[in-house]
Amino acid sequence: MKALGSRLLRVFSSIGTSCTLLILLGLLTWLGTLEQVDHGLYEVQKKYFESFFLVHQAGPIPIPLPGANLVMCLLFVNLIIGGIVRLRIHGPTVGVLVTHVGILMLLGAGFVKMYHADEGHVTLFEGQQATHFESYYRWELVVGEPLPDGRVREHVARQEQFADALGATPKRIEVPGLPLALEVRHYQANTRPQQKGPMFEVDVPVVDGLFLRERPLQKEAETNIAGLYVAVLGTADGSRRDGLVWGAQSAPWTVQVGGKTYAIDLRHERYALPFTLALEDFEKIDHPGTGMPKSFSSDVQVTEGPSARDLTISMNEPLRSGGLVIYQASWGPSTARPGDPLFSTFAVVRNPADQYPLYACIVIALGMLLHFSRKLIRHVRLEARRA
Amino acid sequence: MTLDKGAGSGPRSAHWFGAACAGLALSVGCHDATATRQVELVRETTVQPGEWRLNADAMERFGLRSMSAPGRDAAEEPELPRFAWDTPAGWKELPTSSMRLANFQVAGHPGAECYLTMLGGVGGGLAANVNRWRTQMNLPPMSSEDIEALPKGELFGRPATRVDLRGSFTGMNSSEKLPDYRMIGLIVVEPGGSLFLKMVGPDAVVGSQGEALEALAKSFRLSQPGEAAAPDSPGAPQDTAAAPAANVADGLSWVLPAGWRRAPDRSMRLASFQVDEQGDVEASLTRLAGEGGGLLANVNRWRKQMSREDLTEQDLAQATRIPMLGGVGVLVEIESAADASSPALMLGALCVRPEGSVFVKLTGPRARIEAQREAFRAFSSSLSEAP
Numbered sequence: 001m002k003a004l005g006s007r008l009l010r011v012f013s014s015i016g017t018s019c020t021l022l023i024l025l026g027l028l029t030w031l032g033t034l035e036q037v038d039h040g041l042y043e044v045q046k047k048y049f050e051s052f053f054l055v056h057q058a059g060p061i062p063i064p065l066p067g068a069n070l071v072m073c074l075l076f077v078n079l080i081i082g083g084i085v086r087l088r089i090h091g092p093t094v095g096v097l098v099t100h101v102g103i104l105m106l107l108g109a110g111f112v113k114m115y116h117a118d119e120g121h122v123t124l125f126e127g128q129q130a131t132h133f134e135s136y137y138r139w140e141l142v143v144g145e146p147l148p149d150g151r152v153r154e155h156v157a158r159q160e161q162f163a164d165a166l167g168a169t170p171k172r173i174e175v176p177g178l179p180l181a182l183e184v185r186h187y188q189a190n191t192r193p194q195q196k197g198p199m200f201e202v203d204v205p206v207v208d209g210l211f212l213r214e215r216p217l218q219k220e221a222e223t224n225i226a227g228l229y230v231a232v233l234g235t236a237d238g239s240r241r242d243g244l245v246w247g248a249q250s251a252p253w254t255v256q257v258g259g260k261t262y263a264i265d266l267r268h269e270r271y272a273l274p275f276t277l278a279l280e281d282f283e284k285i286d287h288p289g290t291g292m293p294k295s296f297s298s299d300v301q302v303t304e305g306p307s308a309r310d311l312t313i314s315m316n317e318p319l320r321s322g323g324l325v326i327y328q329a330s331w332g333p334s335t336a337r338p339g340d341p342l343f344s345t346f347a348v349v350r351n352p353a354d355q356y357p358l359y360a361c362i363v364i365a366l367g368m369l370l371h372f373s374r375k376l377i378r379h380v381r382l383e384a385r386r387a
Numbered sequence: 388m389t390l391d392k393g394a395g396s397g398p399r400s401a402h403w404f405g406a407a408c409a410g411l412a413l414s415v416g417c418h419d420a421t422a423t424r425q426v427e428l429v430r431e432t433t434v435q436p437g438e439w440r441l442n443a444d445a446m447e448r449f450g451l452r453s454m455s456a457p458g459r460d461a462a463e464e465p466e467l468p469r470f471a472w473d474t475p476a477g478w479k480e481l482p483t484s485s486m487r488l489a490n491f492q493v494a495g496h497p498g499a500e501c502y503l504t505m506l507g508g509v510g511g512g513l514a515a516n517v518n519r520w521r522t523q524m525n526l527p528p529m530s531s532e533d534i535e536a537l538p539k540g541e542l543f544g545r546p547a548t549r550v551d552l553r554g555s556f557t558g559m560n561s562s563e564k565l566p567d568y569r570m571i572g573l574i575v576v577e578p579g580g581s582l583f584l585k586m587v588g589p590d591a592v593v594g595s596q597g598e599a600l601e602a603l604a605k606s607f608r609l610s611q612p613g614e615a616a617a618p619d620s621p622g623a624p625q626d627t628a629a630a631p632a633a634n635v636a637d638g639l640s641w642v643l644p645a646g647w648r649r650a651p652d653r654s655m656r657l658a659s660f661q662v663d664e665q666g667d668v669e670a671s672l673t674r675l676a677g678e679g680g681g682l683l684a685n686v687n688r689w690r691k692q693m694s695r696e697d698l699t700e701q702d703l704a705q706a707t708r709i710p711m712l713g714g715v716g717v718l719v720e721i722e723s724a725a726d727a728s729s730p731a732l733m734l735g736a737l738c739v740r741p742e743g744s745v746f747v748k749l750t751g752p753r754a755r756i757e758a759q760r761e762a763f764r765a766f767s768s769s770l771s772e773a774p
Binding site: 131132143144146147150151152153154155156157158161162171172173174175176177193195196197198199200201206207208209210243244246248249250251252253254261263272340 | 425428432433448449451470507508509510543577580581582692
């Protein structure tokens, strides 16, 4: 057992393993880039870079490969054992050690971003304000409970809790505090509701004369619209209501349970902003004589508690506040005529490791500077001695 | 990835490494898809006006029937299984719409039409639909027993109820009674969906086309592999962005000026038109119920869009009058404010009537709009109620 452990340790700390892992990363990047042509960035990112294992289809031949997530985990272990734990730390290796720490920071930034970052957008017309931003890709299933003061208490199931309900076998989601539970099935990542005619049959349930027709996933993943069959089960009265929810529905599905009204909605995942963002003015400057924008910017007001700040977000000057970076992303509608109201869209990123790559690069540069300075000095001394 | 051989290896390191690998493997492999799910995220929000419209039915939620306010998005044209039919001799196929799955002009008469519609489920039931049609023909409702006794026919290979009515026809978008009309239809009502094939027009035309209608009804079929779907069948291959070809929309017809072409339809508009080769300037044709807020309010709404001050009734009395829709329309020309970044011009024609108002608008760069002045006027004057 000890011998096996030592052998594993040797393998995982070897420079051969490092090279193999780096070659695999290069290969995954190359294959993923090629696959992106047909399947789009989002799907490829999930398959090649956020996975532990994958099967790449090379024509008719399936090739099993480790996902970039696994490769980077192994590289992290390899760097720690080989580059830090087993490194003999003394003067000549300090630069190498610092460089390895920098690379570890870089990998760590990647992991933090993958598991803890939120990305989305917020779109506002002039005069509107927002207290949340929305994901481009992820969905949430919401049970809205209207409150007497006009507000709504939202009980939110995240995408992981229903996105694997792919077939007819239902998954049950409990909603603590409410006299109901949800039963979800036939989740479709891209779908359209449709009326069922008598002249054709469908292989999914028909609810109120409608069914969800699955459509191929789009390369531009943000254009996919998810749909789901939901049953609302009254836990106290044993009632059952079946319905469809769709990501682009214009109003939530309303159900009554125990004499109270609830609204069931499927929508892009929302994340709270730590402040209120209000669009005061949007300015678009066109190239002379054309309708093509030369630049566009948004005057916003950021309100946190009693204090309010007036700021401008433009194409190259994002707003950094409350752990968020808010970029000026786009505007619309593209068909607006002069004088029509315009909206401004901001890309919002909450990434706790936002600045880590910068710090990591500084550390790596410092390590390499130390290491190569020492080499240079040594070389100069050697040459001087020869002379 | 520098490794000094022999440094740091030993039993303790090996055990640590083995435990780490085991932990990683467990954490990756132990996701339980069958575990009970529970909503863990609860938040309270303020609802934006119009965001939580309760009690909308599924058709409204999914944009399959319009609501009082526009929704987030509407379901696209339904993707039904492809189907085909044999158009009766002398009949002309017309463009389909989201409601009309097949659409015909009957026997070359512009006032006689026939179309196929579909509803999910029983669509209100047979009696309600028969009596709805009778109401359109200004006839009293029938009893359930009489409806059961109606003659039978065949539609899409299914038993159908045949309805044959004579009377004064009142269309859905009109209050005018058209005397001496006849309506012959076939209705299939099944829990799996309902079909309605309706032919309506002057008695003299429709009365002679009963057999043609029955032959058409029997000819509807799902397309076999290799059989071409009817060109306007919703299942037929088509460019979803393609523009409708006919110079008619929702009861209005017009003469298209040279160089204009129909653009893809958009919500809120009856029709859109590209007015020159560049294709980015569109004229819009819209209709509102009743007086749509009135003439002056609409002119001033347009002036506001061009950053112009309001007109008074006296000012408006000076505006150019043109023949429009069998009555008199008002033609306006609004230049953008002098300080606008790009000079623009708006041409507008308004026909405001208690029975429904029609608006034509064309906005864009001044030089290009000025070039369309005569065409715009001719188009607006050519508008008429489709027979």
